[in-house]
Amino acid sequence: MPKIYTWDQLFSRRQFIKGGVAAAALGAAAGSGLLHPKPGLGDARSTVASTLSGTKYVYTICEQCVWRCGVIARVENGVVRKLEGNPDHPNNAGKLCPRGNAGIETLYSPSRVKFPLIRAGARGSGLWRRASWDEALTYTAEQMKKIKDKYGAKAMIFNSTDNLSQPFFETLLKAYGTPNYGTQRSLCFNSMTTGFLYTYGVAQPGTDYANCNYMIFSGRNLAEGISNIETQEMIDMVARGAKVVVLDPRFTKTAAKAEWLPIRPGTDLAFFLALINVLVNEKLYDAKFVSQYTQGFDELTKEVATYTPQWAEVQTEIPAGTIRRIAREFAASAPAAIAHPNWRTSNFLNSFQAERAIAVLNALAGNWAKPGGLIPDQSINTAKLGTLPHPSYPAAVGMRLDGVPWQFPMVPLAYGVLQVMRDNILTGKPYQAKGWLISRQNPVLSIPERQKTINAIMKLDFIGVIDIMANDTAYYADVILPESSYLERYDGLVPIGDEIFIRQPVIKPLYDTKSSLMIYKELAVKLGLGDFLPYQDEKDLLVQELKPYTVSLEELERKGHYRVPNFKEDHSKDFAFQTSSGKIEIASGIMAQMGKKAVPTWEAPPKPGPDEFYLLTGKTAQHSQMFTQDNRWLLEIFPENKAWLHTTVAKKLGVKTDDMVIIESEVGKIRIKVYVTEGIRPDSVFMVGGFGHVSKGLHFAYGRGASDSALHKSLADPISGSSALSQTFVRVSKA
């Protein structure tokens, strides 16, 4: 009978020591004082002395969020001491955000899963036993095979979120043969990507901050949702005196640097329709550009006729005069003026229309491929990596559980609708899913209606999780395959423009963990699919990716990046729009085909009832999505999320900052501390997402703050599949 561990035992100090490899590694770390910080002050001199001996600097890539900044790690005698931005990296120009700076704490966190674990009690009981890699992988492969044999490959779902090794995970799922793949996209930016795709044929155009003179943000909060270099560029833009307008029901830190318009939630669409109205009526648009590159302008003229600033004032609660002024200012700055594509905009079901209106407004400004405007797709101007040969994939048989395309005909296959996939595990329609393999993702906390996700997990025959920590989904898993942290492993190479960057181990793995590249590979071998991932080890893979170039892997490792010589940027396709008409589609051909109105049109968002509030969600600069809340260095600067209430609302409830309130929606209920501020609309409540973890494996995050996903209703925009996270209304009462 193998020993059964609870979470507490698994993470007790004694247990580390028992853990073989882990013990040695921990000894090294503790002995060198990282876990017991050395004297900080008078030691300045001795620190200098020690840096001179046994110090090395290693280039790698950050993974404290998904932005991929260049990092130079300072390693002293095998201990990572400092992470610093790589000045030559285009994503961050030498700077790291708070999360990037805190990567060391992620590496040395006591919450790391140190060896493979197989569940030893009921799901979620927190009882585990230690397994060898061979046993854990064999177990996982057997479960997956069993499901495939009995129910077909389609009964198995694969989930992953944007990361460097994601392409190899996708290879595994294609080789296995399931049509069911869940990414974060529908919880994030589906409305933006589809909106722009159906207008420009480009899902995510860039924005030229450096030359832009007028920027309207309506769902991109760069000061708090940090995208390193973009955030830097935004700050420079503001300092340069460019005008920035922020539409947000909440006073964000970006709004603090801009003109803040506290718009009524869900009505960004009306605001942009009114801007279009003014541009059209006052002939402020770029007529030459519109006639040359767009189609559908006349239809637009008709549609927006009634969307006057006065009309929009009623919807948005922004004065008509302000709307008109902004329209004129925007047009005056065009083409160096951008209505930013954003990320989630207002996060309502009408967000797809809002994104379409934004896309069209940019077209009217004629800012495409102009200095200070939108930047066309850059993937064509990106160095191409060598590919790995593999047998042809089996056909993925069966309908997709996320309803694409049979329920969501317009959602691109690559994006999917994650929340619907979860719902269909529960409903068993159109068939019953049986297994779930999740890599670097945490659906329990990210998908709306947390309880439903947990219920869905309980219905499955098998659930396996690959991650560095026991996140909330891993907590309910049957097996946890522990991944090495980003400072201990290789991942696939990253080409950016004419350069290729590498993530490489800064130190050897501290524990009995593997890179996901090897986990996928070894799992594939056990599944009899080894040929699809044809590499011996990570280095072998990287060498194959580097095949087209003369550089050796060793040199790339030493320098951190490689610049492809004589790389020519190709701008010949900048105006070859990948739409059905080949033009910028103000009137979308696909929308028309689907029998919908082809131009952006008003869809009234629902309003909260008399005692209800809008529930807004958003980011903080100090944490990334759901996966940094256990990092103690970050908890020092952002310890928990609080519910923002306007002063008048707090007064009515009789609460002050740090008092507890209960927030209730149709689907759930949370307790959370209050933050009282003048910086939010009185009809709204705001909370940062990512807190309220339920996994006891997350020592420092467990029980901190509350989760917005416990309150969110599951809604999916029928066009883009986007989850309308802010279309949930709540009641607030004193706890």
Next chain:
Amino acid sequence: MTVRMGFVIITSRCIDCDACMVACRAENEVPIGFTRNWVTDSGAVGKFPIVKQMFEPGNCMHCEKPSCLSVCPTGATYKRADGIVLVDDTKCIGCKYCIEACPYDARFLNPVTGKADKCTFCLQRLEQGLKPACVQTCLGKARHSGDLNDPESVVSKLLNRYPARQLSPDAGTRPNIYYIDVPVAEIPSGT
């Protein structure tokens, strides 16, 4: 002319991301629960919807007339010729007098060492020709450091071009952090 090390902080460029605080923790192994530098947040000031918000980063001001130094009973706190105020751990008894005396609350008792602790201007980095960790990582290019007496330094150039203020001049310690609140479009090049 003597060297006078100090900081210039451009509040208008700070977004309160706190990267500077984490970078300092890593560089100087500052124990959890304490910090050598900070960013204060005014919160939304005013009445909805006309509000504004200010972020003010700070750390030890390496004062000209440091009150921490004059109260230190053992001579552990000292000021170097270049103006950097430091604590000599071998002499510090941990009486916390300097912590009380600092008008900027820049010091704390380090529970690991039992000594007064504070910003050291990242001396170990200066000696290698690097900027302090907070300055190096600052996302907004809000924090700058250098020799206030050297006309070629970034800090001097900034102070030449823009109006600046000091914190709590009433406290009388003549702090060496200068704050610029107006927009600064371009950071001058300099040492």
Next chain:
Amino acid sequence: MHTEVTWGLLIVVYLFTAGVSAGAMVASNAAFLLGGDRYERVARWGAYLAPFPIAFGTGVLLLDLGSPLNFYHLFMTLQYKSPMSWGSWAILLFTLLSLLYLYLWLPPRYQVGHVIKRVRAWKGGLAKGMPILAVSVASYTGVLLNAADRPLWQIALLPELFLVSAMSTGVAAVGVAVALSRRWRASHEEKLSLALVDIVLVGIELLIFGAMMIDSQIGTLNQQLAYAVLWTGSYAAAFWIMIMILGLVVPLILKIVEVRGRLPWKWNEWVGLGSSLLVLVGGFFVRYVITYAGQMTGWLR
């Protein structure tokens, strides 16, 4: 950056005990020099008391240090600008000399032979010198806070306040001792004199607080805000109840009642004893409130 109180109860005890010792010493010296044999018991008890509170306080202070084993560094240097530096020297000297002084006051059988002959002369010499040291020690506790750059602690009258409060607590401590002692119980005259001295000291203390209140109306904004923590802020309750009422006004009234002597003898004993204890409580809270409230006050940015 720190947010909680840095100097806590241990420091308060240190400041308080140093004051009690200094006050007891001065009471003893004065009784010896001015009162001669008629005030022998006061002088004796003052001498017996003086070394101990301050020694205890110094021990407590050691506990408060971050690096107690480094303590000796205090005495490797004299930092003339640092009150704590010269204050520590003063306290060291005071403690040593007060022990010598105590020794001289011990009954002869405890004393080594050859000392005896010159005891009186030495006593006299010490009694003349010690008040200077005692006043230094007592005002040091005020100057200590004064030098730390905090608005409330920079109030001009703080050293004076601490000095007077030290004297009154020292006198009160001696008063308690002589009232309870079996062997060297105070005479009626001694008790009256002690009470009178306390009346004067408590009176002066009240005057100092009065002056502070006037100051708080005319000072800088920084000072006004600092004072406000005492008068109306979070330490107002402690200030008004523990210091002003229980620590000053009530004992003042009781002492006056005691001096006027209209009450039955037994009651008068209790009134005297009780009022002295209240003076001690009040003195403790003067240190407590000023130390804690001072840490709440900072400079306007």
